[in-house]
Structure formats: C-alpha cells, structure tokens
Amino acid sequence: MPPRIDEEGHLLPVHDGRMGRSSTHTWYPCSFLAISLAALALLGIVRPPSTQSTATVAADPGEVLNAWAPSSQDQVLPQKVWAKVFHVEHPNSSLGKRRYYEYSHHPVFIKEKANMEEVVQWQLAHDCPKQTVGMDMLTTRELPVLANVHSASECQKICTETTECEAFVWGARRNQSGLTDRCFRKAFSKLYEEVKPVRNPDVVGGLPCSRQPVKEKIWWPKEEMDFFAMPQPPEQAPSPSTSTTRTLCLAVFLPNSYEQELLVMQYRFGGGIFACDQHAIYSSARLELAPGLVARQVSSTLMSELGGPYITVLNLGAFMAVWRQVLLDGDYLQCDWTIKADPDTVFIVQRLVPILSLQGMTMGENGKYLNNCQDGLHGPLEIFSQGALRSLGRHALDCAQALDGGQECHEHCEKFWEFDYVEKCNGHCTTWWGEDIWLDQCLSRFANVKRVFVPELLLEAHCHPKPGWRNCLDSNVVAFHPFKSVHDYETCLGAALNRQVLL
Numbered sequence: 001m002p003p004r005i006d007e008e009g010h011l012l013p014v015h016d017g018r019m020g021r022s023s024t025h026t027w028y029p030c031s032f033l034a035i036s037l038a039a040l041a042l043l044g045i046v047r048p049p050s051t052q053s054t055a056t057v058a059a060d061p062g063e064v065l066n067a068w069a070p071s072s073q074d075q076v077l078p079q080k081v082w083a084k085v086f087h088v089e090h091p092n093s094s095l096g097k098r099r100y101y102e103y104s105h106h107p108v109f110i111k112e113k114a115n116m117e118e119v120v121q122w123q124l125a126h127d128c129p130k131q132t133v134g135m136d137m138l139t140t141r142e143l144p145v146l147a148n149v150h151s152a153s154e155c156q157k158i159c160t161e162t163t164e165c166e167a168f169v170w171g172a173r174r175n176q177s178g179l180t181d182r183c184f185r186k187a188f189s190k191l192y193e194e195v196k197p198v199r200n201p202d203v204v205g206g207l208p209c210s211r212q213p214v215k216e217k218i219w220w221p222k223e224e225m226d227f228f229a230m231p232q233p234p235e236q237a238p239s240p241s242t243s244t245t246r247t248l249c250l251a252v253f254l255p256n257s258y259e260q261e262l263l264v265m266q267y268r269f270g271g272g273i274f275a276c277d278q279h280a281i282y283s284s285a286r287l288e289l290a291p292g293l294v295a296r297q298v299s300s301t302l303m304s305e306l307g308g309p310y311i312t313v314l315n316l317g318a319f320m321a322v323w324r325q326v327l328l329d330g331d332y333l334q335c336d337w338t339i340k341a342d343p344d345t346v347f348i349v350q351r352l353v354p355i356l357s358l359q360g361m362t363m364g365e366n367g368k369y370l371n372n373c374q375d376g377l378h379g380p381l382e383i384f385s386q387g388a389l390r391s392l393g394r395h396a397l398d399c400a401q402a403l404d405g406g407q408e409c410h411e412h413c414e415k416f417w418e419f420d421y422v423e424k425c426n427g428h429c430t431t432w433w434g435e436d437i438w439l440d441q442c443l444s445r446f447a448n449v450k451r452v453f454v455p456e457l458l459l460e461a462h463c464h465p466k467p468g469w470r471n472c473l474d475s476n477v478v479a480f481h482p483f484k485s486v487h488d489y490e491t492c493l494g495a496a497l498n499r500q501v502l503l
Contacts, residue, residue: 073107102305109305112150116301119153120284124218124299128156128209132288133260136200137167137207140193143185151255152204153285155183160208164188167195172256173202204256204287219299219324227320228400231327233390244360245353248335249273251343252282252322253295254302258484259343264289265486266343271493273341275349278331282322298325315379319435320396327393336360338384344482345380345458346492351478352383355454359385364450366391369443371453372479373463379436380481381458391447392439399442472496 070076079100083091090096131152143164149155152170159168167186171179179202186195197205221227251273253259263281266272267290273279283295284302300321332338337356341347359368367387371377384392433441443449459469460481472480472492480496483489 069103069106071107071110076104076107079104106305109303113301113303116151116153116284116303119151119157120297120299120301121218121220122157123153123209123285124220124297125213125215126160126209126211127214128153128160128286129207130286130288130294131156131170131204131206132197133172133204133264133290134199134201135205136198136203137169137186137205138196138198139166139186139188141187141189143187146183146185147181149181149183151285152206152287153255155204156206156209158183159185160211165208167205167207169200169203169205171202172204176202179203221299221317221321225397225400227317227324228396230324230393230396233327233393234333244336245356246278246335247276247337247339247349247352247356248278248280248331249276249339249341249347249349250280250282250322250326251341252298252302252319253343255283255285255287260287260289261486262343262484262489264293265489267293272343272345272347272349273339276339278335280326280329280331282325296325296329298322316433316435316438323389323392323396327389332386332389336386338386338389340379340382341479342380342481344484344489346472346480346483346489346496347381348478348493348496351476352457355456355478356383359452359454362450363387366447366449368450368452369439370457371440371451372455372457373460374453374455375463377436377440378458378460378463379434380460381479382436382439383457388443388447388449391443391449395442395447399438399446402446403438403441 077085079091082088082100082103083096088096088099091100143162146155146158149158149170152168152172155168155170159165162185164187165185166188169184169186171182171184174180184203195207249272251259251263253263263272267274273281281289281293281295282298284298284300285295286297287295289295298318298321300318302318304315304318326332326338337360339347339352355370359370362368363385364387367385367390369377369385369388370383372381372383440451444451456476457478458481459465459474459477459479469480470492472495475496477496480492483492
C-alpha cells in the first residue's frame with residue numbers, strides 16, 4: 001500500500017506495515033522529543049508544560065521521551081487527552097493531526113518494522129531470486145492460500161519455508177477481496193512440471209529462495225556508528241574520461257508504492273534518471289518493475305517515521321545504507337557525476353548537462369557537490385562528483401563521530417525550548433536531520449568537499465518557490481518537486497518540454 005499523504009503533500013507514517021523510510025526511535029533515542037516538540041513550539045502548536053520548568057524537563061529527556069513515544073498500544077492516549085497532557089494548542093490543525101498520527105501509530109510502527117527487518121535480513125542471507133511485478137506463476141496445484149501477508153518478500157519467505165512450494169504469488173492490488181495481502185503458494189502435481197509465468201498486473205510473483213542460508217554473515221547495522229562505516233574507495237582514482245559530464249543517476253523507492261509506479265512510467269519513455277548515461281534503482285527487495293528494470297537490494301527496510309525540526313521523513317539511516325551499497329557497487333567510479341533523484345522529482349537531464357560541463361572545469365581536490373536551495377541541500381535532487389563520493393566513503397565515519405557523538409548534544413539538547421536550538425544542537429541530536437542535511441554538513445564541514453549553489457537546479461514546495469511554479473514552465477529549471485501521481489508528473493513534464501501529456 002502506498003504511503004499516506006496529507007493535504008499538504010507530506011508523507012505520513014504507515015500503519016499497515018508496508019511502506020516508510022529511514023530511522024527508528026530505537027536507533028536515535030536522544031532528540032526525538034526535544035527537536036520535534038521544539039519545532040512545534042516554534043509553530044505555536046505545542047508549548048512547554050506550564051507545571052515544569054525548562055530545566056526540569058530537560059534534566060531527564062529520556063523520561064519525557066518515553067511518555068511521548070509509547071511502546072505499546074495501551075499506552076497511547078486519546079487525542080483529547082494527548083493534547084491536554086502535551087499542551088497541544090491546535091490539535092485539529094494539519095500539523096497537529098500529523099503529529100498525533102505519528103505519536104499514536106508509533107507502537108504499530110515498532111512492531112511492523114521489526115517484522116520487516118527480520119524478513120529483509122533473512123532474504124539477504126538466502127540469496128533470493130528477483131520478485132517480478134505483474135507476473136502470475138501458474139502450476140497444476142495450489143497449496144492453501146494464506147491471508148494477512150503484508151509484502152511480497154514475506155510471501156517469498158513463506159514459500160521457501162514450505163517444502164512443496166515451487167513458486168509464489170502475492171496479491172499487490174489494494175482493497176480487492178480475495179486478493180489483497182494474500183500469499184498464493186504454487187506446487188507441482190506431476191513429474192517434469194515447470195512454472196509458467198503469465199502477466200497479471202494485480203500481483204507480484206517469483207520463485208523461492210535458497211532453502212539453506214548461502215551467506216554466513218550479512219551486513220546489518222547494530223550500532224548507530226555502523227551506518228557510517230562506509231566501504232573505502234580505491235586509493236587511486238580511475239583514469240579520467242574524455243568527457244566531464246558522464247552521469248550515473250540513482251533512485252530509491254518503496255515496494256508496491258506510488259514511487260514504484262512513477263519509476264515504471266519514467267523507464268518506459270526513457271525520462272528522468274533513465275535519460276542518464278547509466279542508471280540504477282535501489283529498494284528493500286530485489287524487485288523487477290518492468291522487463292530489464294531490476295532494483296538492487298539494500299540492507300534496510302527503508303521504513304521511517306516523521307520528526308525532526310522540519311517535521312519531515314527521517315531518512316538518514318536508510319539512505320546511508322543506500323550510499324553504502326552505491327559505494328560497494330562501484331558504478332560511480334566510471335562516471336564523472338552521480339545524481340540521486342527522488343521518483344517524484346520531474347528531472348530533465350538535458351538541462352543539467354551544461355551545468356555539469358561548467359562545474360567540471362573547477363573541481364577541487366576532494367570533489368564537488370551542487371547545492372540546490374538557499375537554505376541548504378535538499379534531497380529531491382542531489383548531485384555529487386566522483387571525488388565527492390570518494391570523500392564520503394573516506395570521511396563518513398569521521399563526520400558521524402563529529403556530528404553524532406561526543407558531549408555537545410547533551411549540553412545543547414537541554415536548551416531545546418529555545419528558539420535558536422537548531423543552530424546550537426550538535427552531537428548526537430543531528431542524527432534526527434534528514435540525509436540531505438547530514439550530507440551537506442559532512443561534506444562541507446569535515447570532508448572539505450567544494451560546495452556550489454546552483455539555484456536553477458530545483459524548484460520545490462519546501463524551498464521558497466515562486467508563485468505558479470507548479471506549472472513547470474520555467475525553461476531554466478532542471479527539476480521540479482514533488483509530483484506524486486503519474487498524471488501530475490506527466491503533466492509537469494509535458495509542460496516543461498512543451499509537449500502533450502504522455503498518456
């Protein structure tokens with residue numbers, strides 16, 4: 001099921017166990033309450049409890065955090081009680097509703113993320129073949145159908161653990177009785193039988209994994225710093241190509257989501273990241289979205305919640321797992337630039353090439369990355385030179401120790417009711433930044449990577465857009481964000497390229 005979107009276009013945490021991104025409160029215990037409530041205080045939605053002084057509240061943030069983030073459903077307060085206890089002055093506002101949704105669904109998120117982590121880790125150890133979107137698997141015998149199976153990955157695991165199962169089919173279409181979240185296990189009734197794949201847009205199908213683990217050890221982060229222990233790039237950079245604009249373009253998506261649909265649409269007409277010299281897509285499963293378009297699996301569920309000073313999806317942990325896999329794959333070493341574009345970013349590569357050609361003339365010793373917003377790097381379009389990614393591999397752990405360790409956080413987080421807390425909060429608290437802010441700080445402050453602001457790179461809802469920007473008619477802009485439906489994406493792209501909607 002696709003992630004829930006509120007009326008302002010923000011991702012909401014998912015309570016049905018299938019979608020989401022990034023880090024959990026278990027990974028980053030320091031500042032969820034501190035930063036989140038501070039942000040709401042700035043917006044006039046939450047004010048500090050009047051019965052306690054700031055010093056008293058800050059003296060034991062863990063105690064307050066436990067009250068804010070319940071670990072079981074019976075600890076969740078009704079909305080009216082929650083609003084009174086936490087002094088939420090506008091609980092029915094859009095932001096207030098989003099915050100209560102996050103708070104009340106946290107116990108469900110913890111449970112379902114743990115279940116998904118188990119499935120993904122199991123898959124990584126069992127060398128699972130790809131799952132194919134839109135593919136039914138026909139055999140002469142079916143085993144009993146199982147209900148309430150919440151992902152194709154879980155269905156593939158169940159099939160593997162069933163001795164007779166030769167193929168599986170998972171009901172991907174939402175709200176269809178007898179199909180949604182059903183796991184169909186296929187078996188043989190005669191010798192020399194083979195599985196017959198047949199197209200069916202409502203399902204995801206595939207074969208079982210190896211029934212015995214083929215990997216004794218897999219990488220999976222157990223401690224916070226594990227996220228930042230990156231594979232080291234080769235000491236010598238590859239010989240430079242004759243071009244300075246060869247591009248590798250990446251996208252990360254959630255299985256069975258609107259992001260998946262957007263990538264399939266872009267792939268079919270060769271737009272977005274698929275217009276680059278090389279491309280790759282990453283997800284939490286090895287999933288074939290269309291013939292020839294197979295996602296590379298990362299060691300992450302990509303599930304997340306909302307939070308942080310900007311009330312956004314906290315995706316640092318998930319995306320560090322993605323960057324780790326990018327560095328391991330090594331495709332970036334054959335290209336001058338690596339671009340990560342969100343699936344809902346209308347990205348016109350042809351407009352980027354002249355910018356890359358100009359920027360490639362003054363690269364800098366440790367590489368260069370392009371900033372796309374006057375407030376700092378924003379995640380919908382991230383552009384790094386090869387040298388910048390090599391620097392990330394070398395310095396990520398140093399950055400984490402500087403930004404996410406030490407004692408600074410403990411001092412500064414005690415001041416979370418102050419209006420300038422964003423500037424002061426350092427140390428462990430910054431793990432509640434998104435991936436884009438963390439990369440921006442790491443590369444510019446600690447890796448000495450050259451940072452260049454190019455305002456033409458991105459027009460988006462969260463970076464002071466000019467009126468009417470969603471018409472996508474500004475011919476100087478490289479990318480527009482967000483456009484979350486296929487129709488809206490095609491309409492924007494058609495306007496940008498002065499073409500008819502691509503239906």
